[in-house]
Structure formats: structure tokens, C-alpha cells
Amino acid sequence: MNLIAFILGLIRGFLRKVPIGQMFRRTFDWPYFFQVMRLRLRSVFRKKFRRPILLMVSVLIGVLRTLPWLEEFLGGQERLVFPAILQYCLISVFLFLNRKKPGMRAILLGTLLNGLVIAANGGRMPVDAWIEHFGLPALERVRAAPHYFLATGNEPLFLLADRIPFWSFGFLMISLGDLAIMLGIFRLAAYLPRRIGRRRGRNVN
Known part of the structure; x- marks a missing residue:
């Protein structure tokens, strides 16, 4: 889902101020x-971010949290909360340091919302049982993921859990935090192609 938001944002950024309706005319300036x-x-590729190492380490921890042997390695399910807290603290600091870039505040808000509900539920994200309507494969994906669990509805901060039906190369459930993150990623991706230098006195038509 975040990949879709990123791709759509890039397309929006690349085609910003391009007269789409005139692209099929003979007078359209294709070379320009x-x-x-x-x-x-x-x-x-010229856009720079502060402390990117924080992002890279948080992504690495996020990958580790998806591994089924992590619970045994840490010595119990109750300890899964520690890598989750570390991951969300690192990514939150990175986002805060880069908060002036478009979309970063929305991504930070969504990250904090997701981090709160995950921390409150022992390092795992509760998924609404409504996912059963998407069929057995969707349900089995939740059961097989060590960083998710099927919710009963009584979990702490259940309002912030994965409760919103969504399609992204398959049906799944997402959270309010995920929606904020997708919006932020779209805005950030649309900002990336913004040119540093601008030519004057000529239009793309």
C-alpha cells in the first residue's frame, strides 16, 4: 500500500504543471x-535527509520483527515489545528531524499512532476479525505473521488497530495510522521530483 502511494506521488510530481491535454498535439514540445x-x-536523487542511518536501522529492525524465530530468541512473546519500541523510536526521531519536508508530519503522526497501539499490545498489531470476510488466505497470513495477531475487540487502543478494509495487491486491513502514512508518502514522493533549478521563459507546450 505504501508502494502504491509512493508511485502515485512520483507520477504526480513528475507530471506537475505538464499540460496533459496538449501532449497529443503536433505542437507539443517533446524534446523539452x-x-x-x-x-x-x-x-x-539530490534530495537529502538528516540522519538517514536512523531510517536504515529501523527498517532492519522491522525486518527482524517479521522473522518467526525472534520470539524464541528473545525468550518469550512478552519481549517482542522491546524491538518494536526501538524501531518506532528510531523512525520517529528520523521523521521529526526531517519534519520540514512535505508529507513528513503526516508520516510521523501515522507512525506514532501505529507505534502506540503496537506497544500497548506487546509489540504486535491487532487485526480486526473482519478480515475473515476476505477468505482463508488473508486470515492465514495474519496468523502466520509474528508481528500481527487476530483481535477480539477488547485490545488496548483497538480504535487504532488494523480495522479498515483495503486493497493493495490483495485484500487486507489497515489502520488510521496507515492512512496518515500513505498520505504523507504521497506528498513526499510528489515533492522529490521538484527541480532545484528552473528554466524561465519556456513552457512544455
């Missing part, structure tokens, strides 16, 4: 259009 796209693509 591709020049603009090249400059915008270059600007994607």
Missing part, C-alpha cells in the same frame, strides 16, 4: 518535455 523529466529525475 523529456529534458524536464530528466531534470526532475536527477532532482529525486
Whole structure:
């Protein structure tokens, strides 16, 4: 789902101020259009973020949390909360340091919401039992994931759990925090192609 938001945001950013309706006319300036796209693509890789190591470490911890042997390695299910808290603290600090970039505040809000409900539930995200309506495969994916569990409805902060039906290459449940994160990722991705230098006196038509 975040990948879809990122791709749509990039498309929005690359096509910003491009007269889509005029692209099929003979007078459309295709050479200049591709020049603009090249400059915008270059600007994607020029954007800099503060303390990216925090993001990389948090992603690594997130991958570790999906491994089925982590619970045994830590010595019990109740200890799964510690890597979860560490992961969300690191990513939250990274997002706060980069909060001035478009979309980062929304991503930070969503991350904090998800982190709260996960911490309150022992390091795992509760998933609404409504996911049963998506069939056995969707239900089995939740049961097989060590960082999720099927909720009964009485869990702490259940309002912030994965309760919203959503489709992203398959049906799943997402949270209010996920919605905020997707919105932020869309805005951030749309910002990335913004050119650092601008040419004046010429339009893409």
C-alpha cells in the first residue's frame, strides 16, 4: 500500500504543471518535455535527509520483527515489545528531524499512532476479525505473521488497530495510522521530483 502511494506521488510530481491535454498535439514540445523529466529525475536523487542511518536501522529492525524465530530468541512473546519500541523510536526521531519536508508530519503522526497501539499490545498489531470476510488466505497470513495477531475487540487502543478494509495487491486491513502514512508518502514522493533549478521563459507546450 505504501508502494502504491509512493508511485502515485512520483507520477504526480513528475507530471506537475505538464499540460496533459496538449501532449497529443503536433505542437507539443517533446524534446523539452523529456529534458524536464530528466531534470526532475536527477532532482529525486539530490534530495537529502538528516540522519538517514536512523531510517536504515529501523527498517532492519522491522525486518527482524517479521522473522518467526525472534520470539524464541528473545525468550518469550512478552519481549517482542522491546524491538518494536526501538524501531518506532528510531523512525520517529528520523521523521521529526526531517519534519520540514512535505508529507513528513503526516508520516510521523501515522507512525506514532501505529507505534502506540503496537506497544500497548506487546509489540504486535491487532487485526480486526473482519478480515475473515476476505477468505482463508488473508486470515492465514495474519496468523502466520509474528508481528500481527487476530483481535477480539477488547485490545488496548483497538480504535487504532488494523480495522479498515483495503486493497493493495490483495485484500487486507489497515489502520488510521496507515492512512496518515500513505498520505504523507504521497506528498513526499510528489515533492522529490521538484527541480532545484528552473528554466524561465519556456513552457512544455
